[in-house]
Amino acid sequence: MLVILSVAKNLGIVWNFEVEVETVFGEGILKGLAETARNFLGSYVSKNRLTTVQYPEERLPQIEAYRNFPFLVYDGEDWQQGLRCVSCFICEKECPPKCIFIEKSTDKKPDAVGKPQFYPTVFNIDISVCMSCQICVEVCPFDAIKMDTDFELSTGNRFSGLLWDKKHLAKSNEHYHKIHPTEAAAVDAQLAADRAKTAAKAKAAAEAKPAAAPATPPPVPAGSEK
Amino acid sequence: MTPPPIQQADQIFVTLQHRVVGYLPIKFQSIADVILSVVAIVLVFALLFAITTVLERKGLGRIQNRYGPNRVGPAGFFQPIADGVKSLTKEDLVPRTADQLVHFMAPVLLVIAAFLAYAVLPVGRNMALVDLNAGVLFFFAVGTLVELAVFMAGWSSRNKYSLLGAMRAIAQMISYEVPLVLASIVVIMAAGSLSTVAIVNMQTGYSGIWPHWFVLTPWGFAGFNLFMIAATAESNRSPFDLPEGESEIIAGYYIEYSGFKFALFFLGEYLGMFATSGLAITLFLGGWAAPFSFLTWIPSYLWFFAKLLLMIAIFIWIRGTLPRLRMDQLMNFAWQFMLPMTLINVFAAGVWHFMPGGVIRWLVCAALLIVPAFLLSRGLKQGKKFAARTYRFAD
Structure with missing residues (x-):
């Protein structure tokens, strides 16, 4: 035939x-x-x-702009030490479905660059509520929260399994570079520029300080003005 | 004296059954004989159903350039087991307003009716369960029970879709039962018997290497095609699957069935398809007879199942190709084309019987069928103008 x-x-x-x-x-x-x-x-x-991609064995390369749920970026090796979040509550307030819950610390802890900062004692995101809108990322002044790309999130418990705590949310800056290279490079460049500017300002202030020292009262300890 | 090995292989199941039954006291021998045959039929055809579901899904997948099921077991061939476990563990939902008893009876009756039809099918030499002298009649009588089961399911569910589906099914099945029976009448005329065993025996001879199958005559070929079209409609398969019509009436008469009852409906439907295919093989394709005289050494039951698998493959192919008909198209086709063609076919078979053999008989009978088919299809197309469709709002 x-x-x-x-x-x-x-x-x-x-x-x-x-x-x-x-x-x-x-x-x-x-x-x-x-x-x-x-x-x-x-x-x-x-x-x-046969155009079907046999999913668990074969995968298509992920597009770079893909996003799913937020994660907390940390610098350096230790996730508790390097967490960029200073628990300013902006993301919690802005989150449209109110899926973020933060508790601020009472003490301060040095961050990745050694500067004492407040830190979140509790940072929870309920991803069963999160709608992946990325508004938390847009509003964060510290580049501390970014969108992750992991989508294989099935869990045996629909309550505790989907309520992610600080430990679950913390992912390294290297991970961020891996999933969103362009964006992460831009963020790193911006952060480096900011740090350089602060350092220059501090240096200028330090140079100006000895000159004006006799006239002013003793300075407050460094880091507490933030 | 022992028979030659070829004959031994051919009759292996028959002799095995005799030997097993021989161990029992005389009093129980006849009933044990029947029970053994019934168990064999139920097991073999239920297994064939399981294999067919996975082959069908894989075949349809390939037709659509997909793999089909390929996860459970080697190349997905354990899929029926997974399906069976799934349907057994599912909750068996019965609507509160449903007629509980009838709702329960419908799938059972369907499967029983489907299995009853196998009683008269000769699946090999000396391998028919009973040789009724009205075997074909019995087959069609039992086949009618399916309609009853379908309407029981549709009516007892108390659901408008299931009732609609059941009414569609009844209308379709009764309409196509007429051409189905009329298409098989030509064989009964030629064989002079209603016994399925006698009909197969008529077709076991050979002229040279060519078999005496009824499909190799003009009326037999036309009858076979008409029979298969009617059988497709009778077993509610695509393109005549509008009693189910997933996209319109959400599975039709078995919308309110779940779990194992749904699986039973599925089983009954496939068993009906195998049974009508088996009857088509018996009537037109020489039953268990080999297609060439030099292939008779292959056991007869293998030939029957090879032919059955071929028919199933054609059913799957058709299902993967044709879209569903509309209700009016379906009915028009049954009454305006199938019915006249089967009647003309009966006439052609009569002419064949009374004309002397030769090329002229062939030509006359072929012309008797081709010309009306052509004129009929042309005539039915009159007044139907095919034009580019115009849209009022969507332009």
Whole structure:
């Protein structure tokens, strides 16, 4: 059947794809059967026909702009030490579905660059409520919260399994570079520029300080003005 | 004297059954004989159902350039086991307003009716459960029970979709039962018997290497095609699957069935398809007879199941190709094309019987069928103008 039809096709007898009233009784059905037979046999011959990606074994490369749920960025090795978050509550207030819960610390702890900062004692995100809108990321002044790309999040418990705590949310800056390289490079450049500016200002202030020192009262300890 | 090995292989199941039954006292032998055959039929065809579901899904997948099920077991071939476990562990929901008893009875009756039909099918030499002298009649009578089961399911569910589906199914099945029976009448005319065993025996001879199958005559070929079209409609398969119509009436008469009862409906439907395919093989394709005289050394039951698998493959192919018909198209096709063609076919078979054999008989009978089919299809197309569709609002 296939052979006959392909010969006929090459001779231009059948297989013209214009819409036309079928001339021979049952011709349309035979054409359809030939087409499905071609697909059936072709799928065994040509791998190109089988376009389905066999997901757990095969994966398509993820596009860079993909985002799913937020995570907390930390610098350095220790996640508790390097957490950029200073628990300013902006993201908690801005979050439209109110899925973020933060408790601020009473003491201060040096951050990755050694500057004493407040830190969140509790930082929870309920990802069963989160709608992946990225507003927390937009509003964060410290580049502390970013969007993750992990989507294989099935869990056995729909309550505690989907309420992520600080430890679960903390991911390294290297991870951020891996999932969003362009964006992370821009953020790092911005942070470095900011730090350089602060350092320059501090240096200028330190140089100015000895000159004005006799006239002013003793300075407050460094870091407490923030 | 022992028979030659070929014959031994052919009759292996028959002799095995005789030997097993022989151990029992005479009093129980006849009933044990029947029970053994019934168990064999139930096991073999239930297994065939399981294999068919996975083959069908894989075949349809390939037709659509997909893999089909490929997760459970090697290449997905344990899928039926997973499906069975799933349907057994699912909750069996019955609507509160449903007629509980009838709702329960419908799938059971469907499966029983489907299995009853196998009693008269000769699946191999000396391998018919009973040789009724009205075997074909019995087959069609039992086949009608399916309609009853379908309407019981549709009516007892108290759901408008299931009732709609059941009414569609009844209308369709009764309409197509007429051409189904009329298409098989030509074989009964030629064989002069209603016994399925006698009909197969008529077709076991060979001229040279060619078999005496009824499908190799003009009326037999036309009858076979008409029978298969009617059988497709009778077993509610695509393109005549509008009693189920997933996209319109959400599974039709078995919308209110879940779990194992749904699986029973599924089983009954496939068993009905195998049974009508088996009857088509018996009537037109020589039953268990080999297609060429030099292939008779292969056991007869293998030929029957090879033919059955071929028919199933064609059913799957058709299902993967054709879209569902509309109700009016379905009915028009049954009454305006199928019915006249089967009647003409009966006439052609009569002409064949009374004409002397030769090329002229062939030509006359073929012309008797081709010309009306052509004219009928042309005539039915009159007044139907195919034109580019115009949209009022969506332009």
